[in-house]
Amino acid sequence: MLNFCGKMVLSATFGLFMAFSAFGLSGCKNEAESEKNLADCGELPALEFSENLKIGKLCGEDYAEIRSIVGRDTLIKRFKLGEPLKRVVALSSAQVGYMLRLGLRDRIVAVGEGKYLVDSVVYARVAAGEVAEVGNGPTLSLEKLMAAKPDLVFDFATGGGMDDYERIGAIGLSLMLTSEWQERTPLAKAEWIKLFGRLFGVESLADSVFEQSKSLYLQATNGGVVGVSPARGGSEQQRASEGEACPRVLVGMSYGGVWHAPGGNSFTARLIKDAGGCYLWAADTNQELQFSLEEILQVADSADVWVNPGMFATPEDLIAAEPRVKFIRAFKEKRVYQNDGIKGAGGGNDFFESAVAYPAETLTNLRSCIQNSTNGADSSQKGFDWYHNIFIF
Known part of the structure; x- marks a missing residue:
């Protein structure tokens, strides 16, 4: 699981929040030690398009690093990656979309509000009570969230009054903020599927899906239709x-x-x-x-x-x-x-x-x-x- 007891440190110079959570870490003491050790391991490699996501190895272990712009501050969190997730809560539509693309709808045990779901299968499961509705922002029910017993809660932060990640973190659930919506290009957003592939143990599939998407996107950018040779276009x-x-x-x-x-x-x-x-x-x-x-x-x-x-x-x-x-x-x-x-x-x-x-x-x-x-x-x-x-x- 992801442990969310990591401390947050505000840098007066950069206005930068840093926090570290990890699969398999037990207790804040181990997490603090991990944070100190990671400082000597260098930086995670940048992905090809994303500005807010990095995935790679630090000190020989797999990590993901996520940057979120929260109001005037920048929140950066590192997560040590471990065993594939089995039960997750998805509080944004895009998080559901990545999981659907990878055939992972069965891993969703709770969502924010079911009425906003488009996928007919997940929508029906919410209606039948098989997938819980926990609410968003001020309406989020911590009791329902706890009852879902998730391995991880996917959330997001805007810096506004609807943010609920601090409430979730306070009850000890493993939490990950995604910021794909803050990316500035379509391929940068699409590249986040690699994170979901790694989290759910389908990394090869996610990489393959992204490479196919990238190839088709670049072809279409040059004026063609997906699956058809370009006929016109250019810059x-x-x-x-x-x-x-x-x-x-x-x-x-x-x-x-x-x-x-x-x-x-x-x-x-x-x-x-x-x-x-x-x-x-x-x-x-x-x-x-x-x-x-x-x-x-x-x-x-x-x-x-x-x-x-x-x-x-x-x-x-x-x-x-x-x-x-x-x-x-x-x-x-x-x-x-x-x-x-x-x-x-x-x-x-x-x-x-x-x-x-x-x-x-x-x-x-x-x-x-x-x-x-x-x-x-x-x-x-x-x-x-x-x-x-x-x-x-």
């Missing part, structure tokens, strides 16, 4: 030099008069770029962008496509929330694409569950939307999977 600069138009993409939505959009170094910006689009704010490196609606309307006529319009699923929803979006060119020309094309019985969005483990398919899906919005393809086509035109269904 944004290459397409521009060849005189090929790059569809310009608007992202986000207005809430209370403030338009929220991801920055140019975000996951969404990278996905748009790899899908052959030109994100309007690709050069802005801020994590999150905010504009007035008036500023958006000034550039709206230059956008060919509108992607991820907030929480809104239909044109009527958008108009009801902000009537002035009707002046946005992409809205007027019915080129608005939302990522909620696949939903579960309770309304959960599969983009946050399984898409994270299928980067090539996600890329191809978005590429079809972006390219079909400008190349004269049949606009009634519905085979867009996660991304779909909100004017069609």
